[in-house]
Amino acid sequence: MPQKPARKFSLYAMTWRLPIIVWQLVFFVGPVLFMIAMSFFLVKNYRMTEAFEFVNWSKMMSRGYFWDSYWYTCLIAAVSTVCAMLLAFPAAFALAFRASDSTRRWAIFLLIIPFFTSYLVRTFSWFVILSESGVVNAMLGYIGLGPFTMLNTNFGTLVGYMTLTLPLVVILQTITMANIDKTLVETARNLGCKPLATIWQVILPLSKTGFIVAAIFCFILSFGDFVAPFYLGGSQEPTLPILILDTTKSGQQWPRAAVVAIIMMGTLFTIAFAGIALAYRKRKGAK
Amino acid sequence: MNSSRALNYVLAAYVVLIFAFVFAPIIFSLIFSFNSQRFPTIPLGEFSTEWYEKILADPDVWEAALNSLIVSSSTAVIATFLGFCTAYSDFRYNFRLKGPYLGLILLPPTIPLIIMALAMLAWFSKIGMSGQIYSIIIAHSVLTAPFAMAVIRLRLNQMDPDLEAAAWNLGGSEWKTMRHVIIPFCKPAIASGLFLTAAVSFDEFAVSWFVSGLNKTLPVIIMEIVQGNIDPQVNAIGTFVFLISMTLVVLAQVFFASRQLKSIRP
Amino acid sequence: MSAPLVVFDKVEKKFDDFTAVKELDFEIREGEFIAIMGPSGCGKTTTLRMLAGLEAPTSGEIRLNGQVMNDVLPHERDTPLVWQSLALFPFLTAQRNVEFGLKMRGVGKAERAERARKWLDKMGILQFADRDISTLSGGQKQRVALARSLVMEPQVLLLDEPLSALDAHLVIRMQAVLTDLQRELGITFVYVTHSQSEAFAMADRVVIMTEGEIAQIGAPKDIYRAPANQFVAEFVGRNNILSGAVEAISDDTAKITTPSGDFAVPMNEVKLAEGQRASFVISADLVHLALDKPASENAAQCKLISEEFIGSMVTLFLEDAKGHEFKVQMQERELSTFDLKSGDDVWLSWDTQSAHVLSEE
Numbered sequence: 001m002p003q004k005p006a007r008k009f010s011l012y013a014m015t016w017r018l019p020i021i022v023w024q025l026v027f028f029v030g031p032v033l034f035m036i037a038m039s040f041f042l043v044k045n046y047r048m049t050e051a052f053e054f055v056n057w058s059k060m061m062s063r064g065y066f067w068d069s070y071w072y073t074c075l076i077a078a079v080s081t082v083c084a085m086l087l088a089f090p091a092a093f094a095l096a097f098r099a100s101d102s103t104r105r106w107a108i109f110l111l112i113i114p115f116f117t118s119y120l121v122r123t124f125s126w127f128v129i130l131s132e133s134g135v136v137n138a139m140l141g142y143i144g145l146g147p148f149t150m151l152n153t154n155f156g157t158l159v160g161y162m163t164l165t166l167p168l169v170v171i172l173q174t175i176t177m178a179n180i181d182k183t184l185v186e187t188a189r190n191l192g193c194k195p196l197a198t199i200w201q202v203i204l205p206l207s208k209t210g211f212i213v214a215a216i217f218c219f220i221l222s223f224g225d226f227v228a229p230f231y232l233g234g235s236q237e238p239t240l241p242i243l244i245l246d247t248t249k250s251g252q253q254w255p256r257a258a259v260v261a262i263i264m265m266g267t268l269f270t271i272a273f274a275g276i277a278l279a280y281r282k283r284k285g286a287k
Numbered sequence: 288m289n290s291s292r293a294l295n296y297v298l299a300a301y302v303v304l305i306f307a308f309v310f311a312p313i314i315f316s317l318i319f320s321f322n323s324q325r326f327p328t329i330p331l332g333e334f335s336t337e338w339y340e341k342i343l344a345d346p347d348v349w350e351a352a353l354n355s356l357i358v359s360s361s362t363a364v365i366a367t368f369l370g371f372c373t374a375y376s377d378f379r380y381n382f383r384l385k386g387p388y389l390g391l392i393l394l395p396p397t398i399p400l401i402i403m404a405l406a407m408l409a410w411f412s413k414i415g416m417s418g419q420i421y422s423i424i425i426a427h428s429v430l431t432a433p434f435a436m437a438v439i440r441l442r443l444n445q446m447d448p449d450l451e452a453a454a455w456n457l458g459g460s461e462w463k464t465m466r467h468v469i470i471p472f473c474k475p476a477i478a479s480g481l482f483l484t485a486a487v488s489f490d491e492f493a494v495s496w497f498v499s500g501l502n503k504t505l506p507v508i509i510m511e512i513v514q515g516n517i518d519p520q521v522n523a524i525g526t527f528v529f530l531i532s533m534t535l536v537v538l539a540q541v542f543f544a545s546r547q548l549k550s551i552r553p
Numbered sequence: 554m555s556a557p558l559v560v561f562d563k564v565e566k567k568f569d570d571f572t573a574v575k576e577l578d579f580e581i582r583e584g585e586f587i588a589i590m591g592p593s594g595c596g597k598t599t600t601l602r603m604l605a606g607l608e609a610p611t612s613g614e615i616r617l618n619g620q621v622m623n624d625v626l627p628h629e630r631d632t633p634l635v636w637q638s639l640a641l642f643p644f645l646t647a648q649r650n651v652e653f654g655l656k657m658r659g660v661g662k663a664e665r666a667e668r669a670r671k672w673l674d675k676m677g678i679l680q681f682a683d684r685d686i687s688t689l690s691g692g693q694k695q696r697v698a699l700a701r702s703l704v705m706e707p708q709v710l711l712l713d714e715p716l717s718a719l720d721a722h723l724v725i726r727m728q729a730v731l732t733d734l735q736r737e738l739g740i741t742f743v744y745v746t747h748s749q750s751e752a753f754a755m756a757d758r759v760v761i762m763t764e765g766e767i768a769q770i771g772a773p774k775d776i777y778r779a780p781a782n783q784f785v786a787e788f789v790g791r792n793n794i795l796s797g798a799v800e801a802i803s804d805d806t807a808k809i810t811t812p813s814g815d816f817a818v819p820m821n822e823v824k825l826a827e828g829q830r831a832s833f834v835i836s837a838d839l840v841h842l843a844l845d846k847p848a849s850e851n852a853a854q855c856k857l858i859s860e861e862f863i864g865s866m867v868t869l870f871l872e873d874a875k876g877h878e879f880k881v882q883m884q885e886r887e888l889s890t891f892d893l894k895s896g897d898d899v900w901l902s903w904d905t906q907s908a909h910v911l912s913e914e
Binding site for chain 2: 028087091121131223231
């Protein structure tokens with residue numbers, strides 16, 4: 001990498017360096033900082049006035065429904081993360097260790113596709129498939145089961161979360177495990193490790209960092225998604241994103257939505273940093 | 288050896304199952320869009336192009352399609368330009384605060400869209416830029432620039448670091464070297480970045496929905512139709528959206544792959 | 554001589570269309586240090602991996618202690634392998650690496666730690682027991698890898714080019730460590746290497762492989778003095794190879810006409826017939842150098858091309874009038890009495906008994 005000594009000022013260097021700084025300061029840092037400021041504004045007669053009051057914070061923090069929603073969102077995002085990690089693992093294992101290189105490349109290419117297709121349309125499709133008279137219940141009906149209520153339940157929400165997160169988690173797990181030095185797995189076998197035990201003894205310890213990154217992404221996506229809990233979960237128990245949606249769209253209570261958004265960001269940053277610290281933690285004895 | 292072979296079959300079946308789950312909503316949406324039933328189920332109803340006829344006759348859909356086209360193409364150009372500048376700065380220079388500098392571009396995709404939507408909405412209202420088409424374009428550029436940055440940065444990684452110095456050595460100024468060496472070298476990645484950012488922008492609904500005002504894009508129209516009722520028009524629109532996204536993603540991949548092929552040859 | 558510990562019985566291994574190992578037939582005796590040597594791609598590593606159960610033979614049988622091993626899974630075998638890459642687990646400390654195999658065999662925690670520490674001590678690296686693998690030097694890692702395999706107290710230890718990643722001066726030291734260990738423990742070592750010096754320095758017997766087949770098996774001294782064929786003669790190096798037609802046969806010698814002249818060879822090992830084509834070798838250190846034509850019946854006049862010094866030994870490269878290359882090896886001290894420079898003419902000669910006829914053409 002060329003590391004030329006930086007001159008005091010170079011028009012050329014600044015031409016390439018400045019655009020993103022200006023753009024993101026105005027249109028990314030600006031909005032985020034303004035949102036934080038907005039959480040201290042007041043709303044009177046459906047109009048927002050600039051102020052520095054803690055009333056929005058104290059109102060939100062003292063509401064039982066906010067904390068119910070907070071813990072529910074954390075819980076269901078955590079359940080979603082565990083489900084995605086567990087469901088993805090056998091597939092990623094197969095793609096990493098049992099598939100040829102070209103099969104693996106194709107599989108990853110296919111799994112990238114959903115990432116760029118409308119999540120809304122896919123969610124709507126599940127809505128139709130999972131409904132009382134939908135495809136799944138019709139098929140179960142042929143073998144004398146059901147009908148089951150799958151929409152407006154936690155199950156529905158989780159199906160939506162999996163639609164969103166599973167492709168990404170499978171990709172990240174596959175890439176992580178495909179990069180493992182295969183001789184370490186063979187070494188374990190050579191030293192008396194049973195085939196499936198290699199997963200615990202060797203593969204997971206070697207995949208720790210990649211898997212934690214996958215889990216963090218999965219949690220962030222589930223935690224911040226409003227489509228699945230809204231359409232498939234029926235917002236029976238509103239998650240934080242739905243709370244933001246309702247507060248913003250119907251109540252014109254932007255400052256209170258900002259409070260929820262800031263708490264969400266704080267939670268996500270805490271979890272992401274904890275995860276990264278865990279991933280790169282050095283064991284005792286390492287120097 | 289036999290048990291291991293049996294395990295292979297089980298694993299292969301499981302992979303197929305996972306793919307089935309991932310692609311089921313896409314495939315069913317396609318099937319339903321040609322199905323006469325209002326509440327599609329098994330057995331399927333008759334083949335019908337009713338929903339396509341309906342959306343093609345709907346001026347709102349046409350307007351939204353035009354908006355989507357304008358938004359995604361403008362976003363692609365701005366985001367790819369920003370991505371290129373940042374990728375090149377990162378490749379060429381070391382400077383203080385480089386970490387925060389890269390954080391500026393890479394952070395937005397890690398923040399939930401609903402939060403970005405709220406923050407953008409509030410900020411645009413504050414500075415008097417809300418409810419316009421350009422509001423969506425600006426917001427999408429912030430969200431998609433890192434994707435362009437990533438593909439272009441990967442391409443620059445393959446460049447011999449001495450190539451630039453060699454061009455200076457032959458008498459090219461920095462600007463000329465940029466025009467005749469760096470940009471031609473990055474061309475496939477720039478094309479790939481354009482298609483990729485266009486695809487992401489084309490499907491984005493949360494931020495668009497919040498900041499668009501009356502200028503709805505296709506995903507926003509879908510959003511409004513699906514609120515509370517089943518209307519198979521969504522599947523028909525979805526199919527169009529899917530085809531366009533797929534085309535963009537495949538084009539991005541083609542340029543990405545041609546880039547890799549070229550890198551093999553000296 | 555003890556009973557064979559390992560038997561390869563017509564073992565063949567195919568990868569798709571490529572045959573890595575063809576009809577392998579050989580035995581390894583208990584307590585033996587055997588080296589399998591050959592150029593890369595000759596099938597030596599595949600042979601070792603089959604013995605460890607990491608590859609399944611396409612046909613034939615591998616027997617360990619008389620038991621057929623073909624269907625025994627790797628983790629059920631007692632054949633620990635020391636890897637070329639060492640393959641130490643980066644997420645475990647040195648001691649935990651050594652304990653790994655014992656843990657897999659269900660050995661209790663306390664006993665595991667005790668046995669691991671005993672071996673780390675034996676290898677002289679007990680003070681690094683709790684260190685991360687990444688903080689150890691190459692030689693220390695090497696010792697951890699050895700301890701990890703030896704702690705299993707196996708009947709046979711497999712080594713796949715274990716010294717190839719080490720610096721030259723460490724290689725010599727580790728060779729001594731390995732031979733001492735092998736003698737002390739009485740464990741059978743199967744050592745795969747492409748390095749002739751490693752194989753000849755340590756092994757009791759050497760198996761030379763080429764293109765999936767055994768070219769020769771024997772003690773280093775025998776292979777060196779009496780290579781079975783042209784491949785081995787060239788692979789071992791330090792040999793002068795001559796070929797020609799058998800011209801005359803007497804009691805126990807034959808006269809062979811080569812482009813470089815007529816030479817006598819002994820016939821105690823290989824019977825030759827008149828008119829037959831034959832090749833023979835003379836080890837470079839058995840060739841005498843003289844300034845004047847010697848009385849010997851085996852003499853050739855050559856021009857000196859170049860010299861190569863390794864320690865106190867020197868190898869001279871020479872060429873005769875027909876362009877055939879000769880090599881002579883001698884002590885540097887000895888050479889200095891001649892006062893030669895490139896292009897000088899000298900005479901080479903050797904005793905008839907020094908020549909060795911190759912059994913296969």
